[in-house]
Amino acid sequence: MKPPPFEYFDPRTIREAVSLLREHEGEAKILAGGQSLLPLLNMRLARPEVLVDLNKVDGLDYIREADGWLAIGAMTRQRDVERSELVKSRNPLLHAAILSIGHPQIRNRGTVGGTLAHADPAADVVATAVALGAEVQAVGPEGERTIKAEDFFVTALTTALEPTEILREARFPALPRGSGWSFMDVARRHGDFALAGAAVTLTLGAGGNCSGASIVVFGVTPTPLKASEAEQLLIGEKPGEKLFEEAGRKASEAIDEPMADIHASAEFRQHLAKVLTRRALAEAAARARGMA
Amino acid sequence: MATARKVSLTVNGVPYEALVEPRMLLVDFLRHELRLPGTHVGCEHGVCGACTILMDGRAVRSCLMLAVQADGANLMTVEGLSPRGQLDPLQEAFIEGHGLQCGFCTPGFLMSLCELLQHNPNPSDEEIKETLGGNLCRCTGYQQIMDSVHIAIAKRQGAGAASAAR
Numbered sequence: 001m002k003p004p005p006f007e008y009f010d011p012r013t014i015r016e017a018v019s020l021l022r023e024h025e026g027e028a029k030i031l032a033g034g035q036s037l038l039p040l041l042n043m044r045l046a047r048p049e050v051l052v053d054l055n056k057v058d059g060l061d062y063i064r065e066a067d068g069w070l071a072i073g074a075m076t077r078q079r080d081v082e083r084s085e086l087v088k089s090r091n092p093l094l095h096a097a098i099l100s101i102g103h104p105q106i107r108n109r110g111t112v113g114g115t116l117a118h119a120d121p122a123a124d125v126v127a128t129a130v131a132l133g134a135e136v137q138a139v140g141p142e143g144e145r146t147i148k149a150e151d152f153f154v155t156a157l158t159t160a161l162e163p164t165e166i167l168r169e170a171r172f173p174a175l176p177r178g179s180g181w182s183f184m185d186v187a188r189r190h191g192d193f194a195l196a197g198a199a200v201t202l203t204l205g206a207g208g209n210c211s212g213a214s215i216v217v218f219g220v221t222p223t224p225l226k227a228s229e230a231e232q233l234l235i236g237e238k239p240g241e242k243l244f245e246e247a248g249r250k251a252s253e254a255i256d257e258p259m260a261d262i263h264a265s266a267e268f269r270q271h272l273a274k275v276l277t278r279r280a281l282a283e284a285a286a287r288a289r290g291m292a
Numbered sequence: 293m294a295t296a297r298k299v300s301l302t303v304n305g306v307p308y309e310a311l312v313e314p315r316m317l318l319v320d321f322l323r324h325e326l327r328l329p330g331t332h333v334g335c336e337h338g339v340c341g342a343c344t345i346l347m348d349g350r351a352v353r354s355c356l357m358l359a360v361q362a363d364g365a366n367l368m369t370v371e372g373l374s375p376r377g378q379l380d381p382l383q384e385a386f387i388e389g390h391g392l393q394c395g396f397c398t399p400g401f402l403m404s405l406c407e408l409l410q411h412n413p414n415p416s417d418e419e420i421k422e423t424l425g426g427n428l429c430r431c432t433g434y435q436q437i438m439d440s441v442h443i444a445i446a447k448r449q450g451a452g453a454a455s456a457a458r
Contacts, residue, residue, distance in 0.1 A: 038356040042337055103426025105341065106426065109357070
């Protein structure tokens with residue numbers, strides 16, 4: 001269980017990195033935090049001919065606020081997001097998602113860009129990106145482009161990035177005013193990949209009725225599922241147990257073929273989707289009312 | 293075979309320079325090239341924590357790093373806790389608290405704790421568990437590890453008080 005041989009490059013600029021991807025098109029893999037790639041290399045489930053290590057590239061490690069959005073450089077360690085007062089105060093949903101990633105040792109190396117580009121179905125930040133309507137900045141030989149989260153995650157472990165593109169930055173919008181949020185998942189052990197999870201925002205209008213909602217269920221389908229029908233159910237309604245129960249049912253019904261593996265059956269994941277949606281909405285409503 | 297690369301790094305305060313194949317894992321580099329076998333190889337896919345070391349003060353899984361990535365870094369392994377043979381209070385605490393049996397997981401636990409206690413000298417049980425959740429032990433059942441951590445915290449506070457009094 002040692003990595004197969006590969007050619008290794010550690011460029012100093014993102015332009016150099018993109019050149020390398022172009023030069024070795026199709027045969028190169030980006031190495032960021034390594035917390036997902038190294039296990040694959042060690043088990044030889046991935047056998048790239050070339051590794052392009054981004055850890056020496058300057059200027060990709062930052063957390064900035066601009067126009068209410070949080071712009072996070074791709075090589076920002078998850079641990080730095082965890083410890084950021086800016087993130088904690090401006091985007092507690094993102095903060096909760098980051099805290100949910102594995103263990104501190106993983107977060108010390110794992111990066112925000114890496115987890116997004118890896119696109120694991122159960123990844124916490126991936127789900128949160130969809131729930132918030134985040135966007136990523138990709139840079140390739142032809143230039144830069146912005147990709148919305150809803151278009152970015154194509155299927156399990158596959159994103160809209162071209163083989164010659166690098167994710168350079170992720171931008172997360174602030175929660176809408178008057179919103180509560182909730183992030184919860186179920187796993188056998190703390191730190192394990194979620195069997196299923198929900199990332200939710202709920203906005204209450206002046207009269208106390210739901211004026212907006214974002215419900216994302218993850219770990220159940222190859223990419224995070226935005227439960228739009230469940231969201232629609234809530235608009236204009238008074239928040240309450242029965243309403244959330246119905247929303248949970250709707251979210252669960254929207255799942256055609258829940259994933260099944262040795263960790264959880266399809267039926268269990270479908271059930272978890274329902275329960276977690278209901279609980280997350282209740283928690284988000286409590287936060288919105290300022291009572292959490 | 294890929295071209296060997298030069299790495300320069302500091303481990304436990306000692307500078308080293310070596311030529312390594314890019315695919316060599318950091319944990320194997322430490323154990324075989326630097327002959328520091330205190331860091332252990334458990335799972336090679338980042339779940340057991342036996343390979344935990346400190347890199348620039350942060351606890352990392354050395355089985356998930358390539359040796360070439362440690363170029364220019366400042367590492368600490370378990371050997372760094374007792375540079376002149378005398379056990380660190382953290383290690384003594386593990387003996388007193390029966391925090392080890394076979395000892396295979398222990399270096400990883402110690403290094404994870406180093407980072408925690410550096411940042412947070414008086415962590416809550418929740419914080420301790422959060423830190424140690426990434427380290428697996430098959431022998432102790434974890435309770436004695438928690439006891440050992442409590443003893444270690446008390447020792448450090450005792451030492452702190454003693455030096456403050458001077």
